[in-house]
Amino acid sequence: MAHITILGSLNYDLVTTAERVPLGGETVPASGFATHNGGKGANQALASQRLSGADVTVRMVGRVGQDEFGKILKGGLEREGVDVSFVETVPGESGVAVIIVEQSTGENRILVNAGANGTFSAADVSLDMFRTPTGLTDVLVLQNELPLAAVFRAIEIAHENGIKIVYNPSPMYSAEVAAAGVLSKVDYLVVNETELGSVLADAPALDAEDVFxxxxxxxxxxxxxxxxxxAQTIVVTLGSHGAFYVDAATADVRANVVPSFKPPRVVDTTGAGDSFLGAFVGAVATGVSTQDALRRGAAAGAIAVSRAGAAEGVPFLDEALALVEGA
Structure with missing residues (x-):
């Protein structure tokens, strides 16, 4: 039995769709409104649960507020089979994300109020969060929607105890991440094209003629x-261009490129990266090769963008595997 622990945010998403995003001072009619369970941490926990086999258990570590949103967020993960015993309810409000989805392109704009997520400190992170009935968790997954001091402390603890670390530094705070010196302790650094450019202080822009x-x-x-x-790997996702990884074992990185899967349509890109990560982590936890883990991730991301909602759009393992096998 493999164990995955996600330390991260839980947000309640308020999603408005419109034909286009309004300009400053402008009012634009909305074409729809919906609410969804979200937060990068919770989305990745849900994705890891749905996109891993029966021999994998998933734990969410995070915080919600003493409001109705908190009950909904915690209950939603619990119904999916995620262990929420380390999701703490604290005074105040839960995290909330206000999202505008541009209907014509599926692109989104997001504002996040951290709420309970913002109450985490480095002192709140302990090895007990990563213990399982049979020992320590196999994989720890982190993002940047909690205070960075807590994220960095979790990386330190996991590294000291031999836990495999998957770090998705989103949203990216390049100066703080570099200054903390934690990247050399990460087993898998997973970034998109924007985050990749922020990892290095003087990174050039991607060439549109040769993105890869x-x-x-x-x-x-x-x-x-x-x-x-x-032992360490950089995974880069490039949306419709696919994904690749860099490690010390491969001389020709182009051999590590995985093409994208074409979605039937693009409805909502919210949560596509989290679906990719969930599938990738589930594969890594069970010993699947990095190349095949990327294929599962790319398939999961393609399915996710064809559906509305960050959490509701997350596919299941059999769907992702069917797309991979049918390619």
């Missing part, structure tokens, strides 16, 4: 700068 080539060059430079050893 320019992204690979930046990733290789980052890999060398942080002196990652052979």
């Amino acid at each position: 080539g320019s992204a690979i060059a930046i990733a290789q430079q980052a890999f060398a700068e942080f002196q990652f050893d052979g």
Whole structure:
């Protein structure tokens, strides 16, 4: 039995769809409104649960407020089979995300109020959060929607205790991440094209004529700068262009490229990256190769963008595997 622990945010999403995003001072008619359970941490916990096999258990570590949103967020994960015994209810409000989805493109704009998520401190993070009935968790997954001091402390503790770390530094705070010196302790650094450019202080922009080539060059430079050893990997997702990884074992990085899967339609890109990560983490936890883990992630992301909602759009393992096998 493999164990995955996600330390991260839980947000209640308020989603408005419109034909286009309003300009400053402008009012635009909305075409729809919906509420969803969200937060990068909770989305990745849900995705890991749905996109892992029966031999994987998933735990969520986080905080919600003493409001109705908190009950909904915690209950939603619990119904999916996620262990929520370390989701603490604290005074105040839960995290809330206000999202505008541009109907014509599926692109989104997001404002987040941290609420209970913002109450985490480094002192609140302990090894007990990562203990399971059979020992320590196999994989710890982190993002940047909790206070960075807590995230960095969790990386330190996990690294000291031999726990495999998957870090998705989103939203990216490049200066703080670099200053903390934690990247060399991460086993899998998972970034999109925007976050990749922020990892290095003077990274060039991606070349539209050669997206993969320019992204690979930046990733290789980052890999060398942080002196990652052979156990550590940078995973780069490039949306419709696919994904690739850089490690010390592969001379030709282009051999590590995984093409994207074409979605039947693009409805909502919210949560697509979290679906990718959930599938990737579930595969890594069970010993699947990095290349095949990327394929599962790319398939999960493609399915997710064809559905509305960050949590509701997360596919299941059999759906992702069917897309991979049918390619």
